[in-house]
Each structure stands twice: as C-alpha cells, then as structure tokens.
Amino acid sequence: MTTGAQALLRTLLAGGVDVCFANPGTSEMHAVAALDTEPGMRAVLTLFEGVATGAADGFARMADRPAATLLHLGPGLGNGLANLHNARRAGTGIVNVVGDHALTHAKYDAPLQSDIAGMAATVSGWVHLTRGPAQVAADTAAAVAAARAGQVATLILPADASWSEGAADEPAPVPPVPERGTGNPESLAAAAAALRTGEPCLLLLGGDATREAGLAAAGRIAAATGARIMVETFPTRLQRGAGRVPAERLAYLPDRAAQQLAGTRHLLLAGARSPVAFFGHPGKRGDLVPEGCHVYEIAGREDAAALTLAELADQVAGDATAHLAPARRPELPTGPLRADVVAAVVGALLPENAVVVDEANTSSVGLPAATTGAPPHDWLCLTGGAIGWGLPTATGAALACPDRPVWNLQADGSALYTITALWTQAREGLDVTTVVYNNAAYAILRLELAAVGAAGGPNARSLLDLDRPRPDFVSLATGMGVPASRAETAEELATALSRATAEPGPHLIEAIVPPVVP
C-alpha cells in the first residue's frame, strides 16, 4: 500500500536527505501529499525554481550532505538550470527531483510536455527516468549516491509512478559511494621534487583543499619550501579568517590573474583546475599558465585534495609551522559609502562563525583584504558564473546552519534575478543579512565592454545601466516580508548591520554606492 511518492520520501530520509526545496505543480501533488505521511522531510517552499536549486546548492555546501529539490516538469527545471549549473561547477551534490506527466499521458504531447532528460543532461552528472512505483526506491537511492558523490542527480518522476501503489514499504539502501582518492603517487613525487628545487612554486587550491585542513597543509608546505598559496577564483567554500592560513584568490580578470601567476615555474594543482580566462578576449591567451611553467595535478576536482596536500606536506614540510592570519579588523570607517568602504564596515563587524555568500561581483573590491583577520568564517563563491545565485544560496546555507549568521554580499543586478528568495527567508525566519550594493548598473559589463575592446556608444551604455528607474530594494524587500533599510554612509551601514545581527530573522540593507567602473 506504499505509493511511489512515499517510497521517494522514505528513501531520501533513510539516505540522510531531509530537506526539500520545492516548487511543485500538479504532477508533483502526490509527492506533496506524502509530506504528511512522511513528516520527517522538511519541505521548504520557494516562489521560483532558481531559488530552490540555489538553496539546495547552499545547503549542501554548508551541511556537507545533499538536499533535494521538487520541480515541475521541463519549464520548472528550466527555471532551475542556472543555479544547477553553478552547483555542477561547485561539485555540489543535489537530488534534483523533477516531476513529469504520467507515463500513460506522455503520448498526448500535452501542453506542458517537453524533453526533460535532454534539458537535465546539460547540468547533471546523473539523469534517470523512473518507470513505475516498484522502481522508485532503488532509483532514489541511486540518485542519493550520485549526489553524495558531488553530482547533480536528476530523478525524473512521472506522476503515475508517484501516485501508484506497489512500491516497497522499506526504503532502498543507498549504494556505497567510492572513497575519494588522493591522486597518484608519481605526480605527488614529482610535485615534491619541484618544491625542493627552490624555484618559484605556486600551490593552487580548489575542491576540498580550500577548507581549513587543506589550507593548513598548504600552509606547512609554504612555510617549509617558500611556495606561494593561491585559491581558485571562485571556490565552493573557503574557510578563512583569524587563526587560519590566509590565501590570495586568483583574479577574475585575466590580465590581473596573469600578473599574479607571472614568474611561476611550477604550478601545483590541488583540487583546482589549470587556470584559464573566465572569458576569451580578442587577441589574448585563454590559458593562464605562464610560458615554460610546469603543471602538476596532485589532486583533481574529484579527489580528496586536502588529504593529498597533507601527504605532500608530510613529505616536504617536516615540522614547519604554517603562517596564520592574525586577528585584525579594519577601523569602522565614516562618510559616504563606496564599495571599499562597505568592505571596511563588513570587516569591522563580521560576526564570529559567519557564513558569507559573496555575489558582490565588481563591488567585492576590498572585501578579501578587509576580512582576512576577521573571526573565522566560511566564504561561498559563484562557482559557475550564472548570476542570481546569492540570495538562494544564502537561504540554503541558513537552513543548513541555523546557529550561524549568514551575510549575503550581493550585487544589485544579480539580486533581481531571484529576489523572491527573500520571501522564503521571511517564511522560514532565517538569520540572513543581505547587503545589496545598489550601484544602479551592470558594472561588471562596463568593465567587460572595455576589456573586450568594444567601443560603447549611448545605445550600448543604456543596456548596462540599471537606472531609469533605479530599483528600490527597500520596497522590494518590504514587499517580500523582509525588514529593510537604506544606508548611504558608513555610519548608517554599521548601525543597520549591528541591528540586523542583533535581531533574529532576515534583514536587507540597501547600500547606495557608486559603480566601481564609472
């Protein structure tokens, strides 16, 4: 007497997946109904699928276990694709459940029918259409395993597989996930030899090497060998702050990144990919590895990069002690806000054990330096470049870490993609403080227009401006049920941040700043 919908939820719960970010429709109604027979699942309603998928990304980055989504057919999946793309690039596991028409209904090509599997394949490491209630539990367990391995696992669940009885009463066991490897000994030996040359070496960290343990190992290596440490441009989750090994991030703009990498003779990749330009630019190299530099992949994206670094440290670092960031905060600044002034205020006030969700884009100038010595915190980045990620991810991170303050440092244009995440934050009472940098422009595109060598006349410029009218984020947040205020000076921002930190629940602060690129 168990329906496929019940088997889905039971297997998810048995597999440790107990949060589901949902935008259901008719074809998902039995999965929704099963929430009352399987009450262990926490279903979180979002008002747009991109919020659901981004929240699932943020949840998994902070909880180190997957959440599920519940999306409605092809169009619902389509709305969620951008943040699934970011999750794919982050290596975040998500059990992405997409309802479909009943299998018996597929032959009618009803208006909402489309090629879900084809769409899902563009963002998923695992895609499967479940064929009936008897298959749901095993298929769900396989999806959980794929998600635990860091993949977006899309389970397409036809409505009749969901509503029909005939599923097993017991959840299916989740297949074991292979342990992550520690790279191969030969490349480790080659890397160790390179580190002993005394020539300029650089450790580029990504994957799980940007957590505390990986950084600690890299710090020992650096202390012993003089190698530099750098983190990939947009790490999935970077643990930093006072008492941790500080690491510069590779710049987004290729010219600046090339400067950072210049002179490197040996580039050691630990969980990071070999550096390439984010975009191609006319007449410029896409590969950022300096000419003549040797590249060593000591651990790939899928490997246990932190563990590999620890092995390497044991080989080359002896009992060297890593340099740690001292506790140090900027003074609280005064006067009109600019992006760098916001950074100083954030650095001065960031609470202990915060989670920072950074979609500040061009406005992030000054943030890393201002927060290196702040109390220890996690920093989440826009791994895949698909904007509209910050508010949803902050939502999911807050659900994963109810006892930690979440600060979402957020560009205005990107915020507008998924602004309804604020409503979910209000409904769930999440402790998220969103600081929107309102510069009334797609400032990053002004930068890029120049960088690609395109001349910008008035028609072009008007496509990069967000004025006429300037969005009013205080009104928008109020409309979503989130208390909001506007700050035009450092003092006002500091007051608003202190109040937001003191009060439970979500807050939004609109920081009026000039664009970094005028």
Next chain:
Amino acid sequence: MTTGAQALLRTLLAGGVDVCFANPGTSEMHAVAALDTEPGMRAVLTLFEGVATGAADGFARMADRPAATLLHLGPGLGNGLANLHNARRAGTGIVNVVGDHALTHAKYDAPLQSDIAGMAATVSGWVHLTRGPAQVAADTAAAVAAARAGQVATLILPADASWSEGAADEPAPVPPVPERGTGNPESLAAAAAALRTGEPCLLLLGGDATREAGLAAAGRIAAATGARIMVETFPTRLQRGAGRVPAERLAYLPDRAAQQLAGTRHLLLAGARSPVAFFGHPGKRGDLVPEGCHVYEIAGREDAAALTLAELADQVAGDATAHLAPARRPELPTGPLRADVVAAVVGALLPENAVVVDEANTSSVGLPAATTGAPPHDWLCLTGGAIGWGLPTATGAALACPDRPVWNLQADGSALYTITALWTQAREGLDVTTVVYNNAAYAILRLELAAVGAAGGPNARSLLDLDRPRPDFVSLATGMGVPASRAETAEELATALSRATAEPGPHLIEAIVPPVVP
C-alpha cells in the same frame, strides 16, 4: 571591415526584426556595441532572461512578426526556457540569439561553458551554431526565416564570430517562407459531409483560426449547419468582443471539458489539436474526444486554418450570416472583491481595442462571460502552461502596439516568477495595466491536489499557500518604479482602473481576493 555582430544586426533589420529583448553578458558585448553603428535596432533591456523571451513572445503575437532576444550563454538561455516553451506551444516565431564563448576558448571548459545546443533543442524548431563572421549573415537570415515560419529559432553566436571582421557588408536575404497550406481537399470534403448530416458537430479552433477572419468563417458555418464553435483552452491570440463571433473556450479541467464535448458526433479541428487533458489524473482518460466521435483535421497547427475555414464555409454555408456578440457590458458591481467581481469590473471598463494578457489562472472565473460584449479586443493565453508568462508578454505586446492599452490580468504566484518585467515597463514607459489577483495561494494547486485524489494534510497545504508572509505587490511595484495601488472593493478597483487608463505609462493594481478554492 564589418564584424559578425554588425552583420547580425544588419540582417535582422533587413529581415524586419527591429526589436531585441536583451540580457547581455561579456560574450555579447560586441553585439551590444554594434547597437551604436546599427541604430535601427531597438534594444530593450530586461532584468531577467525569462522577461526577454516572454516579451518576444508577446511582441510577435501582436506584431505578427518576430522580435529577437540576446541571451548570455547556457545559464541565460536556461532562465529563458520556460517562456520559450510557451512560445513553442503558441507557434510564435522568435529569433533567439544566444551568445557563446569564443570558439577558440571552448577547449578550456571555462566556468560558464555548457551544452547550449542541447538545451536549446528542447524548445526550438531550429538551432544553429554559427562558425565565424563570414557565416553570420546567412545564418541570421536562416534564423529569421525559421522564426517567420512560427518557430523558436536559436542562433548560437560565439563571441569571436561576433567580434571578428570578415563579414559581408550587405545583409543576407531572408529565404522565402513557404505559404501555409489550407489542409487537404479530402478532409475538407469529409468535414463538409459531416456538417451536412445534421448530427452534432463541433468546430474546435486554434492557430490562426482564433482571429477575426477564422471566427467569422466558423460563424457562417455554425449559422448554416447548427455546428457549435469552440476555441482551444489556451489560444495564442483570440479576437473577441462586441461585433465578433463569440466562442466558448474548452475548459482546463478535464471533467468540465468532457461535459462541453459530450454528445459531439463530429469534431472538426481547425488549427487546434485533438483535445487532451492538460494533466493525467488517476483513473481518468487523457483523450477527451467522446467515444464514437469522428475527428476531422481540416487544418493542422501549421496550416492556414482561417483560410481553410473560409473554404469550408463557401462549401457549406452559402450566404448564412454569423451570429455576432452584441455590445453589452456588465453593470459596475459594488462591495468586496472576489474573482468574479473583478471580472465584472473588467467587463464594465475594458477600453476599446485593448490587448488582454490573461495569466489569471483560477482567478479567471467569470472573465470570458463578463467581456464577451466588451469593445473588440485581443486576448492572449498561457499556451504552454509554464507560469511567469503574463508580465513579460504584456511588456512585449505593449511594445508591439504602442497605441493600444494592454491589460494584464495576473495571478499572484505566477507574477512573482518574472516580477522584474515591471521595471522594463517603467523604463520603456509602456501603457500596461497589471491587475494582480492577490489570493495569497497557489489556488490552482489546491484544485489539482483535490483533482488528482491526493489527500492534503497540513504539510501539503503549507506548500500551496503564499501567506506567511503575504506578498505586498504595491511595495514590489513601487520598488520597480511602477505606480501601484491596492483595491479591496469593486469601487476601489474601478477607480484605480480608470486612473490607470487615463494616465500614460504602466500601473499595477493589487486586487485582494479570496482564493476561488478555499
């Protein structure tokens, strides 16, 4: 010295495509820059790709010629997919331009790279990756031809094909689009024979048969033969009002649709597909054609359905005169708003020559009856069922018809998907009046939860509610720069609608109503 970007714009303009709904990114910067050398193109900035694609749909429905989009890579296309799905189901032509990484950059698998062609194939009738500047003009012309034929035509434009010189100076000619056929004579003869039997016949109209000419022909046939006329559930563009042939629409809920179709012996399809349930429901038929009913496809979705109906009318209707809807409006009601009260106010006040964009969903109860005798107007429907369509489509319809008032009757949950369309309406000064039915619920899902036979406990119900907190659309519209007001009574709604109609530019009215399904 012509770049691919210039060739793109020149060929679009030569092909009559002179409006582009844009969400550009770095890979599209040269196309943006070319807006200043090819100033004939009107580029309209949207803050989210789903607004761009929905606006292109609305534009083409009203202008009867395609607009272009300009989207940023796979994630940008992903955000636009839902409304491209609606366009595909509407038979709307769109030149869907998606920028991609430079071809020379593809080998690096940079963070924003993904399978654009695979994603595009799920919604497009035509997909092509252009290979270089010399190919851009011809590829663009082919895309325009496909769009003129009613397809979503996705042109993938790598950044280097856009920025490089070597394109032809002259635009490429658009290949001729085959004339739409008028169905085959045999099925027309069979249909004529059926109409002459005197048995119950029903003409189901879709495609271009829901415009004035098609309805007029159907009206003659009905007058001569006693056949009933019905329009498919969600027509692309229905021309109706006083002095036009009135036609009932096939109901959304299958039980109600089955009642409408009961007793029909001969079902004649003119531009409409054979009726099927929108969703499968447990234990119910998906095919809505009554047992024993003969089906005649006199014109397919792709055919000239109106012309075919005119031929059929010439065969069977002689000089019969169609029944036309008399000019008749409801009295202005008074008292608290409900969905049916809103309908009466709309019927009483709908301006001459209005365009109605209907995404009212459950709240649309009473609207058709209340407006049958209103001044002639066009009625646009959610063809593909992917919500978040109304505000974007109203935006595009207003750009296509600057001299006509556009009324967007809009469900709350769906409005929140693409709420930033209001900003584009404000920027462009579009004469759109949005009436949001705020019932604080996904009321349609309450209906569907019951219809699929699923029991709804408190956990399920909470996923169908939009209260806690109730979105405040006046604040949201204000935040987007659109003047807004709230109406709780018929009198307040009438006052607000009259003011919105009298003033130029966009307005939003939040109509507080109880859900149709409590």
